[in-house]
Amino acid sequence: EAAAAAAANNKSTTANRKRTTTTTIPAAAAAVVDEAADDVFGARAPPSKRQKMRAGTAKAADMSGILLGGGVGASHGAGSSNGSSSANGASSSSTSGAGYMTEAELQDRLAAEPAFVLWRVNNDEFNRRxxxxxxxxxxxDKxxxxxxxVVAAxxxxxxxxxKQVAEKQSALMxxxxxxxxxxxxxxxxVLPKLSFLAASSSAASPTAQxxxxxxxxxxxxxxAVSYSGTSLGGGSSYAVHMDKSVQAVRQVQLESVVRQKFGISGRRVLRLLFIRGHLEQKQVSDFSMLPAKDTRELLYGxxxxxxxFMxxxxxxxxxxxxxxxxTWYVDFNxxxxxxxSEVLKTMRNVWMRRRFEMExxxxxxxxxxxMQMAAALANSNANNNSNSNSSSNNGASTENKGNGNSAASTAAPPATPMPAFTFTEAQRKKLAMLNSVERVLTSSLLRLDDMSALYNDF
Known part of the structure; x- marks a missing residue:
């Protein structure tokens, strides 16, 4: 009985799924569908069906006459010949004459609509490169x-x-x-030439090198590169392990930050814990050859x-x-x-400091x-005056030539001088200080942006 009930339930679910199968109509084809609704259902069609066709939620059986050019069934007054032609994906004169629209005709009408092409920056491709x-x-470097x-190639x-920016391994080559x-x-x-190609005396082939x-x-x-077996052609295949290389770059950068904050002793302790794993405080002091007091301060800092971590x-x-x-240990992840996260906070602080200096x-x-706007306006006015004078001089010279007289062209008026603007000594010092601060802050932002991409995007 349970098996029979489950079979009946599956059968009813499948029937409901078939009855509720719908075809979504693109928004750009709303006008076309609205116009074709009268041809499919007729003027006496129920308002609910007309509304479904306009909303794009009509059933697939009802929409086949519009999308595929075939009949929608005997209930709508379409012949069997039209239905067979729609199943073959071809359009006939009888189908077009009945008011149905083939898929090709629908695409043509949609193609006639004005299209807008929008462009955006491919950030993933930048990060990948x-x-x-x-x-x-x-x-x-190593x-x-x-x-x-070779790795870059x-x-x-x-x-x-x-398929993604943080791909672990490249394809085989x-x-x-x-x-x-x-x-x-x-x-x-695109890339620098290999050094052995410049040496003509090299006996080995480029492939061997x-x-x-x-x-x-x-x-x-x-x-960074690993051997991955033999290809079908008989050659050795290799792949680049980008995740391991990026991990090495992150580790080097982390050690540099630790050295700046805690000195060479902090970097030594970090490497010791990375190599040896979990160690007690006394073991860290003995292996790193540091006093117990200095080791304790370094570890807790x-x-x-x-x-x-502890x-x-x-x-x-x-x-x-x-x-x-x-015990003390290191977890690089x-x-x-x-x-x-600290790099992002530092970038925010640098941006705030830069804005404060500008204020x-x-x-x-x-x-x-x-001053720059006044100079640009003056140059624009001078160019306009020069163009108007040149056009009037050309007209005058043409008239004089028609009368048989020669006239010298009038020279263009000089450009409007820039407005006088001078800085005091205090203002010059203030601007020089602003330039130096802005240069330092901008270079710091570029460096921090590189670190942020390394730890957050790569």
Whole structure:
């Protein structure tokens, strides 16, 4: 009985789904559908059906006459020949004469409507290319310029296959493909040329040279490129691990920030915890060769900033502090999130400081803007006067030539002089200070924007 009830329920659900299947009409075709409603249902059609057709919620069986050019069924007075022609996707003269609209005719009417093309910046593509540059740079700085060029060529060739910005791995490429792309991009000037191509005395082929570079990158601890087996053609396939390269860049940047805040000792402690894992405070002091007092201050200061973390290991179930071991460890993913949010806060502070400095010199900036506007207006008036004088002189010379007389062209009046504006010594110093501050703040924003993309977008 339960099985029979379930089968009946499924059957009724399927029937309801078929009855409620609808076809959505595009908004641009609303006028076309409204005009064709009279042909499909006739003038005596129920108002509810006419409203559904205008709203684009009519059933598929009712709309087949408009979208596919066939009959809508015997209930609407359409013949079987029209229905068969719509099933074949073809339009006939009898169908068009009955007032139905084929899909091609509908597309033609929609194409006649005025179209508006809107453009926007592809932010994902910018972030993807900046990420590729960062990966190629970290490989080139560690393993040489040729290694960076090879990685950049692989990323450039496989960019189209990436589905998201933070792609972990690139598409596979053989050694021959990598060599061909690297040489082609080097000849076109997109990437620097490989150094071994300039040396004509090199006995090895370009493919062999690129293969040696790929092996060297894969053997490095950075693991930016890995061997992924043999392709169908017999060549070795390689892929770029962008996530590992970006992770290495983030770690280097994090260590730089820790060194600026806590000195070389803080960087040493951070690397020690990253290599050795969980350590007690005394072990950290012994392995880093720092006094116990300095180690304690460093660890708690870095804990406050979110660079290191503490783990409680209780010896008993009551978790008493006297019977609990406290170990220190590093979690770079948490530290990266903390540093990314701190970078955004710093960018906000820099923007506020820049706006404050601009408000302090608002009177001078307004006067400079007025002077520039007055100069632009004066030049515009001078150009207009010159054009009007030249046109009048041309007319006069033409008239004189018709009369047989020669007249010298009148020179254009001089441009309107710029309004006099001078700065006092105090104003000059104020502007010089504003320029220096604005230059420093702008460069800081550019650097912070690079860090923000590294921790929040890549």
């Amino acid at each position: 900046f990420r590729h540059q960062k990966v190629a740079k970290v490989v080139g 393993l040489g310029a040729d290694a960076g060029v 692989m990323l450039n060739a496989t960019r189209a296959s990436e 053989t050694e021959e493909e990598v060599a061909g792309v690297a040489m082609k991009l080097g000849e076109s000037g 690129v293969s040696a570079i790929l092996h060297r990158i894969g053997a490095d601890g950075l693991e 870095m804990l406050k900033e979110g660079f290191v 783990q409680e290991v209780p010896r008993t179930s009551d978790r008493a502090p006297s019977r609990t071991i406290f 948490k530290s990266f999130d903390v540093l990314g 302090r010199c608002k009177d001078l900036l307004d006067r400079i803007e007025e």
